[in-house]
Amino acid sequence: MHELSLCQSIHGIVDRAREGRPVEVVHLQVGRLRQVVPETLAYCWTLVTDGGPLAGSRLDIDHVPVVLDCGDCGRRTTVADALLLTCGSCGSGAIGVVSGEELLVTSIDLRDPADAAAASNSAAPSGPAPAPEPTPTPAEEH
Amino acid sequence: MGRFHRHDDGTEHEHDHEHDGHEHAHEGHDHGDHSAYATGPERVVVLERIFDENDRAAADNRAALDAAGVRCVNLMSSPGAGKTTLLVHTLRHLRDTGVRAGVVEGDIETSLDADRLADLGAQISLLNTGDGFGGECHLDAPMVARALTRLDLDALDVLLVENVGNLVCPAEFDVGAHDRVMVYAITEGEEKPLKYPVMFRSVDVVLVNKMDLLPHLDFDLDLFRRNVAAVNPGARLVEVSARTGDGLEEWHAWLTDPARPAARVG
Numbered sequence: 001m002h003e004l005s006l007c008q009s010i011h012g013i014v015d016r017a018r019e020g021r022p023v024e025v026v027h028l029q030v031g032r033l034r035q036v037v038p039e040t041l042a043y044c045w046t047l048v049t050d051g052g053p054l055a056g057s058r059l060d061i062d063h064v065p066v067v068l069d070c071g072d073c074g075r076r077t078t079v080a081d082a083l084l085l086t087c088g089s090c091g092s093g094a095i096g097v098v099s100g101e102e103l104l105v106t107s108i109d110l111r112d113p114a115d116a117a118a119a120s121n122s123a124a125p126s127g128p129a130p131a132p133e134p135t136p137t138p139a140e141e142h
Numbered sequence: 143m144g145r146f147h148r149h150d151d152g153t154e155h156e157h158d159h160e161h162d163g164h165e166h167a168h169e170g171h172d173h174g175d176h177s178a179y180a181t182g183p184e185r186v187v188v189l190e191r192i193f194d195e196n197d198r199a200a201a202d203n204r205a206a207l208d209a210a211g212v213r214c215v216n217l218m219s220s221p222g223a224g225k226t227t228l229l230v231h232t233l234r235h236l237r238d239t240g241v242r243a244g245v246v247e248g249d250i251e252t253s254l255d256a257d258r259l260a261d262l263g264a265q266i267s268l269l270n271t272g273d274g275f276g277g278e279c280h281l282d283a284p285m286v287a288r289a290l291t292r293l294d295l296d297a298l299d300v301l302l303v304e305n306v307g308n309l310v311c312p313a314e315f316d317v318g319a320h321d322r323v324m325v326y327a328i329t330e331g332e333e334k335p336l337k338y339p340v341m342f343r344s345v346d347v348v349l350v351n352k353m354d355l356l357p358h359l360d361f362d363l364d365l366f367r368r369n370v371a372a373v374n375p376g377a378r379l380v381e382v383s384a385r386t387g388d389g390l391e392e393w394h395a396w397l398t399d400p401a402r403p404a405a406r407v408g
């Protein structure tokens with residue numbers, strides 16, 4: 001629901017960080033406590049970037065699980081699906097959130113320079129022929 | 143950090159990639175072998191919080207409110223839980239007791255809520271959040287900053303921000319208030335604290351509203367209290383009826399308590 005707002009903020013951050021260079025992938029850490037739907041975020045990213053310099057870039061979302069430390073029994077709980085914020089061992093609500101509240105742009109992958117050069121300059125520079133553009137394989141998808 | 147360069151003479155190279163003080167998340171996936179390529183995709187470390195811009199604006203709002211001596215409460219709920227009806231009572235009470243009140247009204251598209259709050263002695267700044275681009279589900283700090291410019295803060299003691307009716311998005315955005323208060327209608331059932339723990343965790347006070355309907359419902363008040371306590375042991379519950387006015391004294395006393403300590407931000 002607030003994914004569109006988040007994408008606008010992400011756009012501002014990425015546009016500053018790229019310093020004019022083309023971007024292929026934007027890597028995010030999104031804690032599950034942030035209530036962000038990754039598919040919705042990815043869709044909103046296409047809306048926000050449409051027609052601009054970041055059009056065609058994609059989001060790579062590291063969806064960080066919620067991990068709690070219990071203030072009573074001291075045990076650690078990794079919360080599965082339901083966002084029940086209580087200790088998995090003793091049921092106490094006196095918990096500290098270890099992870100799951102992350103919401104940040106960790107890094108960006110610039111578009112492959114060989115690709116960018118070929119796209120922007122049809123007269124390829126002399127020298128060794130550039131290696132074929134590596135086609136992204138499933139193994140490279142995060 | 144390595145950086146690709148293309149010089150004017152057409153030569154290209156990439157500086158050494160140094161892992162200086164940051165970590166890549168390489169575990170669990172394979173980047174593939176790029177060693178055959180002189181110039182592979184380059185990764186630029188950013189590590190910037192997505193809420194930084196909002197949080198800076200929220201801090202500015204709070205500083206402006208502090209400078210004017212205004213206590214600001216972010217009022218959140220589901221649609222129809224009774225925020226506006228509650229505000230009618232509260233603004234009347236504040237007017238009658240000499241407390242200068244203001245309202246930032248996060249209505250969508252219309253001024254229906256603001257119309258109900260007119261003529262109660264409060265300054266009202268209306269924010270129509272339906273701009274069609276991400277603002278329709280919550281108020282954020284830059285929106286509230288715009289609303290503050292339309293208020294005479296020096297003539298206020300208390301500012302109530304009526305957020306958009308929604309149990310998800312408003313919990314995520316610090317608008318620059320000093321306290322977060324939730325209006326919860328008992329018609330919403332007992333289980334919502336477990337389904338929306340982020341919202342319930344974020345608030346200082348839960349006004350348990352529509353208590354006048356309790357005889358007609360199967361609502362288990364004790365179970366609801368336990369569910370709130372499970373996700374937010376520090377939350378204060380106040381049973382009220384915005385329709386009859388019952389129970390509002392405790393809420394009004396809390397709202398206007400000059401000794402009320404600064405709670406978490408919101």
